[in-house]
Amino acid sequence: MDVKNILSKCDHTLLLQTSTWGQIKTICDEGMRYQTASVCIPPSYVAQAKAYVGDNLKICTVIGFPNGYNTTEVKVFETKDAIAKGADEIDMVINIGKLKDGLDDEICEEIKAIKAACGEKILKVIIETCLLTEEEKIRMCKIVTKAGADYIKTSTGFSKAGATLEDVRLMRANVGAEVLVKAAGGISGLEDAQNFLDNGAARLGTSRVVKAVQGVEGKGY
DSSP states (O other): OOHHHHHHTEEEEOOOTTOOHHHHHHHHHHHHHHTOSEEEEOGGGHHHHHHHHTTSSOEEEEESTTTOOSOHHHHHHHHHHHHHTTOSEEEEEOOHHHHHTTOHHHHHHHHHHHHHHHTTSEEEEEOOGGGSOHHHHHHHHHHHHHHTOSEEEOOOSSSSOOOOHHHHHHHHHHSOTTOEEEEESOOOSHHHHHHHHHTTOSEEEESHHHHHHHHHGGGTO
8 A cells, every 4th residue: 555645645624614723724734744635625714724835735625615506606706716815726516406407507517617717726526426316426427527627526525425436436437538536525544545546536535544644654654
């Protein structure tokens, strides 16, 4: 198991409503120390975190989070504001009700609008797999591919379940070759993280991998 490779694929995450600057600063310190792909933090801390880490760590934040039912105009504004404040990556939540209403074109146009607001920044699209049927998951794979997003992401971590290996395999099989898969929610540690990577995930949203590494640092890492 290549621990450094696993860490390099992790968005080290803290999105709790109770998150304080002290806690955000700690995960930024950990992200820099362990060379994670990014830290994923609330929008209100983006400017402060970017000023703190400079170019030493990517800052990821969330849009329309966690329910996804904001209007497209609000999500676009949130995205532009986050990028202006220093965000390097954007994780947006789809409007799940519109997917269930069959309004695939509207969802596609929303993702396109947010991707346009991102410019060259990475856009990940959270589809909240635990609330979708298999058919809806496959439709979202097609929509995300058509819209030109960079990643499709399983979960917010704020609903009734998180990532599963089955969903990651399904998504990898149905998105375009240019779209990557992010697994998030419930990843329990290093072995679990490696399993998700082996099954098609290119990025992981988790706080537990860094904690797991900290727990074994004196044992050979």
